[in-house]
Amino acid sequence: MAATDNVNNNSISKPSLYLQDMDEVQKVFKRFDTNGDGMISADELSGVINALGSDTSPDEVARMMDEIDTDRDGYINLDEFAEFCKGDVNGVGDGGVNELREAFDLYDQDSNGLISAAELHQILTRLGESCSVQDCTKMINTVDADGDGYVNFDEFKKMMTNNK
Secondary structure (H helix, E strand, O other), rough: OOOOOOOOOHHHHHHHOOOOOOHHHHHHHHHHHHOOOOOOOHHHHHHHHOOOOOOOOHHHHHHHHHHHHOOOOOEHHHHHHHHHHOHHHHHHHHHHHHHHHHHHHHHHOOOOEEOOOOHHHHHHOOOOOOOOOHHHHHHHHHHHHOOOOEEEEHHHHHHHOOOO
């Protein structure tokens, strides 16, 4: 899959934010895998979630680990992480709505039900991505079905569950 910087492209390709490209999945995985052992532990997952500004309880982290760790070894490997990023874990259709809501809420910093370019920029910067607010505006425009300049939950859900 060829990467493209042209987010205004009308093709099916998506900006790297959506983790459709395996290189992007690996980059994000490595940020979660803080000790570099090739696996994400519950502590590493909790650390990243807390860095994003979410006060997640140990029970919630355990539930997330249980959802993503399909081989039940207590760690998230790259393959499991990639499947989760694609939205395939337990058929995100119905069972993943809560997880999608939690992800949306991480981006929706002011809790107004919309993700702005500024909020997207803030989160991506916390994750170590280098992009401008203008780049984030372009990303938002690719999924902004109602043209209001923001991503609402329905648009976010559609984007995250559309694998092609």
